[in-house]
Amino acid sequence: MDSTAAIPFPLTPRAPAAPARNHARVERMEYGALTDEQLLVRVADHRDESAFDELFRRYSRAVYSLVVRVLRDRDAGEDIVQDTFAAIWRAASSYRPDRGKATSWVFTIARNAAVDAARSRRNAVTGELPETIDPGPGPDSLAGAEMDAFRVHLAVDSLPPREREVISLAYFDGLSQSEVADRLELPLGTVKTRTRSALSRLAERLDREQVSL
Amino acid sequence: MTGEQEFEGVERLLRLVPAPVDVPADAADAARAAALERRPVSETVVHSPRRSRFRGGRLLPAAIVLVAAAIASLVIGVGGRSTGTRYQQTVALVSARSDRASGSLALEAPSGAMRAVVLTVKGLPPAPAGEYYEMWMGGNSEDNAVGMLVFNTNGSGKITVHSEVPSGITWTRCWVSLEDVQQGSPPVPVLTSSA
Numbered sequence: 544m545d546s547t548a549a550i551p552f553p554l555t556p557r558a559p560a561a562p563a564r565n566h567a568r569v570e571r572m573e574y575g576a577l578t579d580e581q582l583l584v585r586v587a588d589h590r591d592e593s594a595f596d597e598l599f600r601r602y603s604r605a606v607y608s609l610v611v612r613v614l615r616d617r618d619a620g621e622d623i624v625q626d627t628f629a630a631i632w633r634a635a636s637s638y639r640p641d642r643g644k645a646t647s648w649v650f651t652i653a654r655n656a657a658v659d660a661a662r663s664r665r666n667a668v669t670g671e672l673p674e675t676i677d678p679g680p681g682p683d684s685l686a687g688a689e690m691d692a693f694r695v696h697l698a699v700d701s702l703p704p705r706e707r708e709v710i711s712l713a714y715f716d717g718l719s720q721s722e723v724a725d726r727l728e729l730p731l732g733t734v735k736t737r738t739r740s741a742l743s744r745l746a747e748r749l750d751r752e753q754v755s756l
Numbered sequence: 757m758t759g760e761q762e763f764e765g766v767e768r769l770l771r772l773v774p775a776p777v778d779v780p781a782d783a784a785d786a787a788r789a790a791a792l793e794r795r796p797v798s799e800t801v802v803h804s805p806r807r808s809r810f811r812g813g814r815l816l817p818a819a820i821v822l823v824a825a826a827i828a829s830l831v832i833g834v835g836g837r838s839t840g841t842r843y844q845q846t847v848a849l850v851s852a853r854s855d856r857a858s859g860s861l862a863l864e865a866p867s868g869a870m871r872a873v874v875l876t877v878k879g880l881p882p883a884p885a886g887e888y889y890e891m892w893m894g895g896n897s898e899d900n901a902v903g904m905l906v907f908n909t910n911g912s913g914k915i916t917v918h919s920e921v922p923s924g925i926t927w928t929r930c931w932v933s934l935e936d937v938q939q940g941s942p943p944v945p946v947l948t949s950s951a
Contacts (some may be wrong), residue, residue, distance in 0.1 A: 590869055592792060592922060599788055607783075608776040621783040628791035692773040699776065714767070715775035739763075746762040749769070756765025 579645035580638075587635035595632055598649075603628070605696040606653045609689060613657035623660055627653045646752060650693050691754055698748040706741035709734055792869065843874075847930060852945040855879065857913070859947055861891070861930055866923035873904075875917045880909045880946065883934060889946065890935045893927040902927075906935075 574582070574597040585594035606627050611620040630652050638648050699710055712723045720738065724731045749756060779787070849859035859877035875891055883889055888908055894901030902925060909915045933943035 590924065592869070595792070596788070599784075599791075603779050603784055603787070604776050607779040608774070611777050612774065617777070620777075621780065621787065624779060624783065625787040625790045628787050629793075632791045691769065695769050695773045696776040699770075710770065711775075714770035742763045742766050743759070745766045745770075746759075749766065750762075754769070756762055756769065 579649075580640045583631075583635050583638045583645050583648075584640070586632065587638065595628075598631065599628060601697065601700065602649055604700055605693050606649065608696055609650070609653050609693050610657040610660075612689065612692070613654065614661055619660060620657075623653070623656045626656045630656070644752065646694060646697060647690075650690055653693075654689060694749060694752045694754050695745075698745050698752070701748060702741050702744055706737050706744065709737045710741045710745075713738060844871075847949045849877070849930070849932065849947040849949055851879075852931065852948045857947055859932070861949070863921070869923055870920040871923045873919055873921050875905065875907070875919070876915075877907075877909060877932070877947070878914045880913050880915075880932075882911065882913075883908050886937050887934055888937065889932050890943070891930060891932050893921065893925060893930045895926065895928045904930075 574593055577585070577594070577597070579598065579601065582594040582598050585591040586598065603624060607620055607624050610623040610627070611617050614620055614623065627649075631649065634652075638645065699707055702710065708727065709723055712718045712726060713720060718726065720734050721731060723729075724734045727734070746756065843862040844865040845863040847861045847863075849861060851857040857877070857879040859875065859880070862874045862876070864872040877889075880889070888906050890906045891904050892901045893904055904921050905917060905919045907915055907917050929949045931945055931949060932947040933945050935943050
């Protein structure tokens, strides 16, 4: 019998039209509606890979951004992302919703992994503790800033794609609203509307995460 | 705090934090696979299985009976050729239309969270342009079905696909449907494990 290469998935991006029988879309929608805490519980209790996938989708960019900032090394950051999500998969049962938000739990795992990696590399190079003192902010304020950035990135990644696009161009790429409109070939009014809607969602999410605005 | 003040606070934060860094696509795939300790498969991996959140409890006795019946009714040539004792289950797939397509799904014993499967199909013409075949596993209600892999056949109408499915998935039947890439038309069942 012939053994034929199968078509890689997905063949093409799926169209937004939603026929009545589209199991995968229904499934994704349902997982997308769960909170991070609920997803972690599903991973812990059921070893639910779809729940893990959803967590990965929500957190991977924020985790990668965090570890790249700590390590200043993108290649090493990829390894730490692996380690972090492997730890999340293995240790999900140790997460206690009553002790804090999932965001903080994931942040702690990722940051510890990154700091450990940075420490190992430093020790491997010098063989001893550094003699100079970093004149930058202290560890606590650094961790606080990292946590804020982590939460902001998560919040931005939770936006609908159209709103995330305008926010990213305006605030991370530094474009004016007119430039965003030109780039996306949208009326300026549409860009302003999307920006305002996005800021409103971000304010709500960050408030929920207890980030001081 | 007023809405405007909140907006200003958010804008200040957005300007303060560094831009996020996208995870390279291959690194994301590798990280996910490593986290799940996914072992490599021998042939083409079509895509990661998508599990339904609806487990609906453990396998019901009726499901066990159904699967056992399917095993009992497997196409002898397929099951016998496959491997002796290697496969724990082999389920025959018969045409859901009036053509001569047929196939089988052989499942190895679970290995951790996953179990290897081999889907073998023959007599299934290549999917028309803009369409493809997808294998599903699920119960009687299609709402809980989970798409396991996508494939196409060659000019001979045959294909053998090696992949993996979650060990813990609750299913009583599997089937193959012809799917429209653009989802402009509903899926058309072409093979099914149920009579």
